[in-house]
Amino acid sequence: MTDCRKQPWDPRLAPLLKRCAEIRDLNAALAVLGWDQQVYMPSGAAAGRAQQLETLTVIVHGKSTDPAYADLVREAAAMDFEPDSDEAALVRRLERDLRKKQAVPAELAGRLARQNGETQAAWEAAYAASDFRLCADSLKKLLALQREYADCFPEAGSRYDAMLDDYEEGLTSETLDKIVPPLKQGLETLLAEIMAKPAPDDSFLHLDYDADAQLAFCRRLTEAMGFDYTHGRLDLSTHPFTTDFGLDDVRITTRVRRNEPANCIFSCIHECGHAMYQQGIARKYAGTPLSDGASLAFHESQSRFWENILGRSPEFWRNFYPDLVRTFPANLKNVPLEAFLKAVNLVQPSFIRTESDEVTYNLHIILRVELEQALIEDKISVDDLPAVWNDTFERYFGIRPANDREGVLQDVHWYSGGVGYFPTYMLGNLIGAMLKERLFADGLPETPHDALSVLRDRIYRFGAKYAPSDFLRRLTGSAVPDPAPFLRYLREKHLGEAK
Amino acid sequence: MTDCRKQPWDPRLAPLLKRCAEIRDLNAALAVLGWDQQVYMPSGAAAGRAQQLETLTVIVHGKSTDPAYADLVREAAAMDFEPDSDEAALVRRLERDLRKKQAVPAELAGRLARQNGETQAAWEAAYAASDFRLCADSLKKLLALQREYADCFPEAGSRYDAMLDDYEEGLTSETLDKIVPPLKQGLETLLAEIMAKPAPDDSFLHLDYDADAQLAFCRRLTEAMGFDYTHGRLDLSTHPFTTDFGLDDVRITTRVRRNEPANCIFSCIHECGHAMYQQGIARKYAGTPLSDGASLAFHESQSRFWENILGRSPEFWRNFYPDLVRTFPANLKNVPLEAFLKAVNLVQPSFIRTESDEVTYNLHIILRVELEQALIEDKISVDDLPAVWNDTFERYFGIRPANDREGVLQDVHWYSGGVGYFPTYMLGNLIGAMLKERLFADGLPETPHDALSVLRDRIYRFGAKYAPSDFLRRLTGSAVPDPAPFLRYLREKHLGEAK
Numbered sequence: 001m002t003d004c005r006k007q008p009w010d011p012r013l014a015p016l017l018k019r020c021a022e023i024r025d026l027n028a029a030l031a032v033l034g035w036d037q038q039v040y041m042p043s044g045a046a047a048g049r050a051q052q053l054e055t056l057t058v059i060v061h062g063k064s065t066d067p068a069y070a071d072l073v074r075e076a077a078a079m080d081f082e083p084d085s086d087e088a089a090l091v092r093r094l095e096r097d098l099r100k101k102q103a104v105p106a107e108l109a110g111r112l113a114r115q116n117g118e119t120q121a122a123w124e125a126a127y128a129a130s131d132f133r134l135c136a137d138s139l140k141k142l143l144a145l146q147r148e149y150a151d152c153f154p155e156a157g158s159r160y161d162a163m164l165d166d167y168e169e170g171l172t173s174e175t176l177d178k179i180v181p182p183l184k185q186g187l188e189t190l191l192a193e194i195m196a197k198p199a200p201d202d203s204f205l206h207l208d209y210d211a212d213a214q215l216a217f218c219r220r221l222t223e224a225m226g227f228d229y230t231h232g233r234l235d236l237s238t239h240p241f242t243t244d245f246g247l248d249d250v251r252i253t254t255r256v257r258r259n260e261p262a263n264c265i266f267s268c269i270h271e272c273g274h275a276m277y278q279q280g281i282a283r284k285y286a287g288t289p290l291s292d293g294a295s296l297a298f299h300e301s302q303s304r305f306w307e308n309i310l311g312r313s314p315e316f317w318r319n320f321y322p323d324l325v326r327t328f329p330a331n332l333k334n335v336p337l338e339a340f341l342k343a344v345n346l347v348q349p350s351f352i353r354t355e356s357d358e359v360t361y362n363l364h365i366i367l368r369v370e371l372e373q374a375l376i377e378d379k380i381s382v383d384d385l386p387a388v389w390n391d392t393f394e395r396y397f398g399i400r401p402a403n404d405r406e407g408v409l410q411d412v413h414w415y416s417g418g419v420g421y422f423p424t425y426m427l428g429n430l431i432g433a434m435l436k437e438r439l440f441a442d443g444l445p446e447t448p449h450d451a452l453s454v455l456r457d458r459i460y461r462f463g464a465k466y467a468p469s470d471f472l473r474r475l476t477g478s479a480v481p482d483p484a485p486f487l488r489y490l491r492e493k494h495l496g497e498a499k
Numbered sequence: 500m501t502d503c504r505k506q507p508w509d510p511r512l513a514p515l516l517k518r519c520a521e522i523r524d525l526n527a528a529l530a531v532l533g534w535d536q537q538v539y540m541p542s543g544a545a546a547g548r549a550q551q552l553e554t555l556t557v558i559v560h561g562k563s564t565d566p567a568y569a570d571l572v573r574e575a576a577a578m579d580f581e582p583d584s585d586e587a588a589l590v591r592r593l594e595r596d597l598r599k600k601q602a603v604p605a606e607l608a609g610r611l612a613r614q615n616g617e618t619q620a621a622w623e624a625a626y627a628a629s630d631f632r633l634c635a636d637s638l639k640k641l642l643a644l645q646r647e648y649a650d651c652f653p654e655a656g657s658r659y660d661a662m663l664d665d666y667e668e669g670l671t672s673e674t675l676d677k678i679v680p681p682l683k684q685g686l687e688t689l690l691a692e693i694m695a696k697p698a699p700d701d702s703f704l705h706l707d708y709d710a711d712a713q714l715a716f717c718r719r720l721t722e723a724m725g726f727d728y729t730h731g732r733l734d735l736s737t738h739p740f741t742t743d744f745g746l747d748d749v750r751i752t753t754r755v756r757r758n759e760p761a762n763c764i765f766s767c768i769h770e771c772g773h774a775m776y777q778q779g780i781a782r783k784y785a786g787t788p789l790s791d792g793a794s795l796a797f798h799e800s801q802s803r804f805w806e807n808i809l810g811r812s813p814e815f816w817r818n819f820y821p822d823l824v825r826t827f828p829a830n831l832k833n834v835p836l837e838a839f840l841k842a843v844n845l846v847q848p849s850f851i852r853t854e855s856d857e858v859t860y861n862l863h864i865i866l867r868v869e870l871e872q873a874l875i876e877d878k879i880s881v882d883d884l885p886a887v888w889n890d891t892f893e894r895y896f897g898i899r900p901a902n903d904r905e906g907v908l909q910d911v912h913w914y915s916g917g918v919g920y921f922p923t924y925m926l927g928n929l930i931g932a933m934l935k936e937r938l939f940a941d942g943l944p945e946t947p948h949d950a951l952s953v954l955r956d957r958i959y960r961f962g963a964k965y966a967p968s969d970f971l972r973r974l975t976g977s978a979v980p981d982p983a984p985f986l987r988y989l990r991e992k993h994l995g996e997a998k
Contacts, residue, residue: 029528032531042748045744059558230543246551249543
């Protein structure tokens, strides 16, 4: 891999870049161990793997907070780089990461890491039994520690703001307060309008589809989309994910269910969106923290752009539907492309976020954002959480979860320290639609190749050079995610309204 | 994984054991990265992976030579442990490892590691072109550094002795000089006798065997042998190997060629022998250097015992041949067990060590042992090596390699710093036969389960507690590997001579 050790950076940064690359190598090793854990590790090896991950994590943490490293970052910050240079961008990012790490006492970081592990284990037991009470006490302990953590950042406007900034630089509840109400209202109106119309038939998407054939199709599809298999892989795991061990090794996973081919296909397209973002980052950034997306929301904007905006469009499937029909002739030979498109765009309230359509998806998120803010600010009690969840859910969707597994226990995020993460999913959807209007104002490209060229040129190659609000402003003129383009996109697609 | 951090060791060793476990965790991470590199890594990720491995290797080396760690080892060495205790065994092993590491200047170790990588890359190019000259200069540089390395151990009887001790504790050329001549003579005599008889028919082993069916059979076979798949895996790679990431995650690989099912099957049995040794080690030793075989030769004694002594015996195949016939009825339904056994025990001079039969195998090794000793002691020149190889080969086997790829380039060992490694393969074969006479004096067990029980009880559970010569003495009464039982075993099997 060409990496920063061999690239044309300001030579004064050489010692700092060497340390960055070392930290990236260790993080890559952690990622390999994590990938293996979810993809190939035998079941009996879990405890040993956890130990290995802990040992490596401690070492990475030590390297990332080493006083000699901190000195190098400080020295670099005092150098006089052009504001728009890669060097300035790198130093900005390193300073931010270091400041965040230094603000938290090592002892608290250790307690948090252990409590994360403990609460996640409690969640697994609770999920298996579909009984929130089995992890309620553990969640209380974790939330208490997270409040302690948030208090390490007194400059944040609130505890929730401190958490938000960890996942999306600069995001505040003030910003969310501007975005959520119009988005929620727009979605509720739209959902009611859609539900008033007859639902399309999607029964042919629930017939028996051979598992190997699904996977083989997905491999052809992702390769044709532009995923580079000489620098990547596709494997199976319980939950689809994307990981990378440097820009030259980006891996995606999916899952296969015989009677739900759309699950496998759209998971692949989604993860492929993440992966092509990583694969498209400028080689110069390898071995530095710039070799990542601009933010979690930006990353999600790409996975969702590929999955929904492109991946459920006629333009996209004109390329791939003939192959899909050839692969599953018994199930699809009498299904015209138009009927297939209607089926994969079916909108319908359902309980599980990860399986929901693009209209209801953000209502799932809004519910989580409202509840997690109230949780971390101590405005609802953990014991009340399942009932509050179910009441809110019923208000938004008109249906009520029958148990905790299809309610409050469905996502691991809160139980593994991820309060503040969910908003990035929502913002990703909004940013995706903003970018669609800006970059593809004349309509979606006819081929994935054309789409990828534009996205690489305008977004991917910049990696994490710009802060997300700055990048969004450069790309769209607005520094704040705007729900209007997303709502316009949905109304046009699902109600046939003119642009 | 239960590991040494939670086990009944002398409590004074706790700080030392913590550091041992940390080093083992890092080595496990290295092993995961190495496994992935050979099994699943996309081709374009090689350079990045090399960088990650180098970064981790430097960190492990630092931890293993850290003065504070060395102090703990020294303190432990001054404690008064029972000579036969686990504690004494652990300290003995740690002292040996530390002494070896401290004897070599870090600067030399670094140069060696880099030259290893460089020469191995040169070998790959030379192998692809089947032209030794492409790596001759690089090999000269590597050998020069290895002589420098050997000179760090002035207490060794010779440079070759210094190299030998790295791979097999206590092994010297004096010992080899006692073993090799009678072994060589015995094998040459035996080979001539076998070649004078008509060769059995093995043409049915070169028909078309479905690749997936071969793998599925091997999975059933290894599982029935006792390989624990809840703590292990079987995958594919170019060269079969066994690796472990702790006692609870032991992985084997094999390769599949459609017209050579025996290659896949016996590779699996061989690696399974290594793997079951690892899986059988006492849990108490996890996280310490005792969680390994007694030596490379001991490890090889087990892989070869399973592969050849048991794995090509009627006792073994009575259990598995019916399944094999059911799996490949078209190829095997008219082949009786006896004919199958004769075919898999075919003896025939051939060029490639890894594909040779158990009679000629050690002649391949003896050739390498003689040449590598002459190389490291500067008694033959690198430029002459291909010719010397071919002349010697022709003398031993009566056939002459047509090119470097089937001659001097076939094994990577010398080109990756492995001078001194080959003797462990030979000793493994001898030890395997010595153990057969001792542990199974009344004949081989009727089931793999019975064999595994004995081997676990007498060998595996002890891990690396005893030095190899000490362990061999405890098991057989002789501290030195003896070629006589091996020759007796071969003569009985291949010539039908009475025990």
